[in-house]
Amino acid sequence: MKTMTCNQLGGACEKEFTADTFDEIADMSKAHGMEMFQARDEDHLKAMGEMQELMQDPKAMGEWFENKRKEFENV
Numbered sequence: 838m839k840t841m842t843c844n845q846l847g848g849a850c851e852k853e854f855t856a857d858t859f860d861e862i863a864d865m866s867k868a869h870g871m872e873m874f875q876a877r878d879e880d881h882l883k884a885m886g887e888m889q890e891l892m893q894d895p896k897a898m899g900e901w902f903e904n905k906r907k908e909f910e911n912v
Contacts, residue, residue, distance in 0.1 A: 859905070
């Protein structure tokens with residue numbers, strides 16, 4: 838089991854996600870992001886805006902995602 842925080846995954850808080858695989862962690866992070874979006878959490882909305890900008894460049898987004906996957910593997 839490995840743990841990463843919302844902040845480590847591009848979010849805005851220190852909520853921890855613990856799972857065996859990076860894909861599981863990513864799913865937990867997405868679900869948390871949806872909760873924060875629905876709650877209109879200002880800090881998370883700002884972080885989501887930054888992620889949306891990154892998504893405009895598929896190559897940059899792919900690199901970001903792979904770097905996070907490597908970070909998970911090294912936790």
